[in-house]
Structures are given as C-alpha cells and as structure tokens.
Amino acid sequence: MRWLVRGDWDGFFGLALDNLVQLLLIVSLCQFVLGFSPELIYGRILPGAAISLIVGNFFYGWQARRLAQQTGRTDVCALPYGINTVSLLAHVFLVMLPAKSVAQNLGMDPAQQATFAWQMGLVATFGCGFVELIGVLFADAIRRATPRAALLSTLAGIAVGFIAMTFFFRSFARPIVGIPTLGIILLTYLGGRRFKFGLPGGLVAITVGTALAWITGLATTDQFPQTLPTLVLPSFAGAEFWSALQSEHWSMFLSVILPMGLFNLVGSLQNIESAEAAGDRYPTRPSLAVNGIGSIAACLFGSTFPTTIYIGHPAWKAMGARAGYSILNGVFCTIVCLTGVIAHIAAIIPIDAGMAIIVYIGVIITTQAFQATPIRHAPAVVLGLLPGIAAWGTLMIKNGLRAAGIGTPERPFQQVESLLPTFQGQFDLYVDGAFALNEGFIFTSMIWAALTVALIERQFRIAAIWCLIAAALSAIGFIHSYTYTPGDTAMALFAPASPWALAYAVTAALLFATPYLTQPNPPQPPKDES
Structure with missing residues (x-):
C-alpha cells in the first residue's frame, strides 16, 4: 500500500476541518471564557497541542502502513485521531473555569488567575492520559462491568448542557448567523442532502456563517492580529506541571479527571472495535497506549487538552482514505499550531460561524446514548x-x-x-x-x-x-x-x-x-x- 493515494486527500480535508474546528474552539474559549493571554494560547497551549497531534497522527499512519504490509492488503485505513471535543469542553468548563474562580478567591491578579487555571488544565490532561495509558491493562474489564447506558448517558448529560445548550443559547442570541447555519448542518447531516461539487456541509455552514457574521458586523477587524504569523516552537512545561502538583487544589478536580479519562479509554476501545468491524484489525494495547502517550505529551509541552481516537473510521475508509490522510493531518495541524496562523483564521472565522456544528455534536452524542443502548x-x-x-x-x-x-x-x-x-x-x-x-x-x-x-x-x-x-x-x-x-x-x-x-x-x-x-x-x- 502506498503512503499517499487519491482518497487520502478527501479524508485529509474532512479530518483537517474537524481538527481545525477544535483548534478554533480552543482559541475562542481560552480567550473569551478563560481570559488567557495570546502569549499563553499561541506560545504554550497550541505548540503543546501540535506535539500531541503529530505524535498520534504519525503513529496511526505508520500503524496502518504496517498492517497493510502484514496482511498484503491495500485498503487499510488509519485510525482517525485528534483533540476530543467532549474533553475539551469539560476541561474548560469543569476544570479551568472553576480553577480560575478559586484563584480569584485566593486574591490572585488576572494574570496569575490565568496561569493557575492553565496549570490545573495541565494536571487534568496528564491525568486523562495517565488513565488511558494504564487503562490498557483493564479496559476490557471496565467495559464488561459498566453498562453502555451508564457511559453514554453520562457523556450525553455533558453534551446536553455544556455543549448543546450553551451554544444553542448563543445561536438564538445571534439568530442571523446561528439559525441559518444550524439549518445547513441539519439539512446535510440529518436531512440526507449534500451540496453540489461535493462541498462538505460543515464547510458550507462555516463559510455562510462567516459571511453573515461580517455582513452583520458581528465580526470586525478589531480582533485581527497586528503581526504576521511567526514560528513558535514548543517549550517544556514540566516545571509548571510539577508546580501545579504541589498545590493542594488540584485534587478537587479528580472527580472530573478520573471519569473523563475512563470515557476516553472506553470510547477509543469502541472505535478500535468499529475499525475491526470495517475490516481493519488493529492491536488494542499499542493503539490505546499511544493515545494516552499523546495526551501526556500534550501536558508536558503546555497543552491543556487531551487527544483521542476519533469515531468515524468506517466513513474515512469508505471515502478511500488510507495511511496518508493521517500523516497529512498531523503536518497541517502542526503548521497551524506552531506558526500562530490559527490567530488569523480565528479572526476571520468567528466562533459564531461554527457554533451550529457544536450544537449538532451535542445532539448526536445525546442521540447515540439512546440509539446504541437497548430500548428497554x-x-x-x-x-x-x-x-x-x-x-x-x-x-x-x-x-x-x-x-x-x-x-x-x-x-x-x-x-x-x-x-x-x-x-x-x-x-x-x-x-x-x-x-x-x-x-x-x-x-x-x-x-x-x-x-x-x-x-x-x-x-x-x-x-x-x-x-x-x-x-x-x-x-x-x-x-x-x-x-x-x-x-x-x-x-x-x-x-x-x-x-x-x-x-x-x-x-x-x-x-x-x-x-x-x-x-x-x-x-x-x-x-x-x-
């Protein structure tokens, strides 16, 4: 099997768009919800995210190539990989935002509050990765002991409130942007229609939403960076992580860290099984282990957001994607994160243009909780x-x-x-x-x-x-x-x-x-x- 085939480009555009939405969401939430400085976002968090994304995407691309060599097949598709939307939002709203409130109560100034919240996010990301890494030893036992309804409904509860409702409110506060884009998403993803020339529904929604945001004045040039993109290399955040562990406050977030790590572990296991059902049988332990290593690497280089094996392998495989789409995605995300070009993209594409996609994600997570469990x-x-x-x-x-x-x-x-x-x-x-x-x-x-x-x-x-x-x-x-x-x-x-x-x-x-x-x-x- 060749490293790059025609179907890899189709898969790349879809997976890269998905990851780009996550990165835009990180920038918007860190800036406007958490109050993080551009130096913290573009100098520490995004370069750390680049490390985790390139580690995982390159490994899963290599893994697909290796499986193809072992089986003599040319239709092997790599496991899709990226930043977990549910964990992203959980870390913002359930870890870093409460941590910022704790810092405020301790009398810290705004810069210290942001640093404290960031450090608690590092602990949460490391914790999720650690649970995923050691979880390879008992993932099957956990899955057997815990009913699917227990795992999926818990995710659905987060999805309804912290994902869907939060951005549903925002959609109706910005109706000229929010309602048409939500209509486009529902038309293409639920209505069984697709736009001509093969344009993805998500891309059309973001394009229309961006145009409406600029026409109505919701997006302005005030947020546009005054500097050109520059290369910012990742820096080791081990000292900051260790400092966070010395604090007595990190333990208050264990009730979020442990179950979120468990969800990522079991969810990744289910996605590996989904790939096997589609014909690509990957070894469970190394697949899960690298997933955990990616999250730990993200923490140690400054990112507060864990990574995971994505759902949707059968769809990428049917699209013709093989090993190359994973490699291309890793390269693209690395360039976007290390150059700071995401700041310019975020200034052009406001979060309001993509909030319909987030609402849809919340709806689908909740729907899956009912559809993937017995009706009784x-x-x-x-x-x-x-x-x-x-x-x-x-x-x-x-x-x-x-x-x-x-x-x-x-x-x-x-x-x-x-x-x-x-x-x-x-x-x-x-x-x-x-x-x-x-x-x-x-x-x-x-x-x-x-x-x-x-x-x-x-x-x-x-x-x-x-x-x-x-x-x-x-x-x-x-x-x-x-x-x-x-x-x-x-x-x-x-x-x-x-x-x-x-x-x-x-x-x-x-x-x-x-x-x-x-x-x-x-x-x-x-x-x-x-």
Whole structure:
C-alpha cells in the first residue's frame, strides 16, 4: 500500500476541518471564557497541542502502513485521531473555569488567575492520559462491568448542557448567523442532502456563517492580529506541571479527571472495535497506549487538552482514505499550531460561524446514548442525563448569583447559605440539592444509570453493589460533598457527605433484601390491539 493515494486527500480535508474546528474552539474559549493571554494560547497551549497531534497522527499512519504490509492488503485505513471535543469542553468548563474562580478567591491578579487555571488544565490532561495509558491493562474489564447506558448517558448529560445548550443559547442570541447555519448542518447531516461539487456541509455552514457574521458586523477587524504569523516552537512545561502538583487544589478536580479519562479509554476501545468491524484489525494495547502517550505529551509541552481516537473510521475508509490522510493531518495541524496562523483564521472565522456544528455534536452524542443502548434501557439513559444537566443548571445559578454581586470580597458566596430558605419557600428551588449533585456529577451519573440498568434486568445484587460504590464515594467526599468558599462552592474531598452515604447504604440494604421482601408482579394479560 502506498503512503499517499487519491482518497487520502478527501479524508485529509474532512479530518483537517474537524481538527481545525477544535483548534478554533480552543482559541475562542481560552480567550473569551478563560481570559488567557495570546502569549499563553499561541506560545504554550497550541505548540503543546501540535506535539500531541503529530505524535498520534504519525503513529496511526505508520500503524496502518504496517498492517497493510502484514496482511498484503491495500485498503487499510488509519485510525482517525485528534483533540476530543467532549474533553475539551469539560476541561474548560469543569476544570479551568472553576480553577480560575478559586484563584480569584485566593486574591490572585488576572494574570496569575490565568496561569493557575492553565496549570490545573495541565494536571487534568496528564491525568486523562495517565488513565488511558494504564487503562490498557483493564479496559476490557471496565467495559464488561459498566453498562453502555451508564457511559453514554453520562457523556450525553455533558453534551446536553455544556455543549448543546450553551451554544444553542448563543445561536438564538445571534439568530442571523446561528439559525441559518444550524439549518445547513441539519439539512446535510440529518436531512440526507449534500451540496453540489461535493462541498462538505460543515464547510458550507462555516463559510455562510462567516459571511453573515461580517455582513452583520458581528465580526470586525478589531480582533485581527497586528503581526504576521511567526514560528513558535514548543517549550517544556514540566516545571509548571510539577508546580501545579504541589498545590493542594488540584485534587478537587479528580472527580472530573478520573471519569473523563475512563470515557476516553472506553470510547477509543469502541472505535478500535468499529475499525475491526470495517475490516481493519488493529492491536488494542499499542493503539490505546499511544493515545494516552499523546495526551501526556500534550501536558508536558503546555497543552491543556487531551487527544483521542476519533469515531468515524468506517466513513474515512469508505471515502478511500488510507495511511496518508493521517500523516497529512498531523503536518497541517502542526503548521497551524506552531506558526500562530490559527490567530488569523480565528479572526476571520468567528466562533459564531461554527457554533451550529457544536450544537449538532451535542445532539448526536445525546442521540447515540439512546440509539446504541437497548430500548428497554432508555429509562436508565434518561436518569443518567439528569446529573449532567443539573451540573450545567448549577453553573447557571452560580453565574446568576455572581451577576447579582454575590461571590465578591464584599459579598462572599457563603451568603448563599442564608438564602436557601428563600429559594425553597418562594421559588421551590432546592439550590443545596443542586450543589450536592454538582460535585462529582460524572460519577453520580454513571452510578444511577448503571444501577437502573441492573434493576431493569432484575439484577438486584448488582444494583446494590452500585449503591455501595456510591456510599463509599460519598464517604470519601468524591460525590455530593461540598463547602462554601468566598466565590463559589468547592468539592470537600475526604470530607464525608454523611447523609448521602447513609442514604445509599440504606438503599443498598433494601436492594440486597429485595428477593426476600418482594415478589414478581403477576403477568399482565395481552393487550387488545383491535
């Protein structure tokens, strides 16, 4: 099999566009949500991302070539690889943005806040990569023990709130750009239509969105860089990473880091299986290991965003892509990240032009949670969605309180505790329940979806075991345990959430005793379908 064939160019344009959207999203969120400086974004984060992207893309291209040589085939397609959208958004909204609030509460100035948030992002990226790397030893066992509904519904909960709803709001705040581009995405990706001349729907949406943004004045030349692109080589960030580990604050993000690493691990495993179903059987352990190594390399060179094996191998293979499209993608992403040209692209293409794609990603992730699980497990998927939606709603509540002036040195966030009776009595809003759900919500989502699947399958002891896991996590403060800080609520790690631990333990006892306390419902007579 040759290194480069005609189909590789088609695959390259599709995969490169996907990665370009991720890079534009990184620039926009880091700049406008986290307040990072251009020096931090273009001098540390993007060069670090280039290292991870070139490591993975070159390996998977070489791996495809090697498989072709071993099998004597010429139709082997490399595993697609890039920055994980879900992890990207989770690291921004669930790690770095809360870390910035912690830094603000500690009295740091804006530059120090950005540095602190960046360092916490490095820890999260390393943690995800480490979980992926050691996870090759027990990935299959985790997958067997955890129902698919538990994994997919947890992702879907994040997708509904932090991905889809956030940008859905923005789409309707910018309707002239947001609604037509969303219509184009739905037309091409769901409506079964394609534009003439083979133009991808995503490219058309971004082009139309960019044009509308400039015509309406939403995009201006104010954001355009004043300097030409220059080469910025990656620099080692080991000292900054080690400094972050010396902080006592990184452990508060373990409830995000561990499950996100697990999701990336299992998701990559599923994508390897998808490739095997399409005819390309890759060895599991080296494929997963390099995935983890890519994320660790990203951290050590300054990127706060892990990488993953992408979904969609069968589509790229059907397009004619082989090994070369992966190599081309690695080269393209490296050039874009190291030269700073992404700053010029971001100035020309505002994030509003691509937000319809992000909404669609959120919709598809949520849809997959229902489609890829047995229909009888649908209640478990719905229940697994709720903690993620609750976490997003909690963020909205906190932002509303901050907009009202709570969370400042003059009015610290501890004042919210005195407002709880008002929230409950006048608005029937149990804010303390939202705060409890918010801490460790990813674990909570997995547990409730998994125990619901067990109940649906009449596996009462397994359901009880999931309750005991929840009780243990509550007892060590991984879920439901929180404390008030001057500007927020924070996980109270290793501080027992005693009421929740007791409640889970009682429920576990009930489930263990279910065979002795209950009996099956009598069979229902068949319905008259006439």
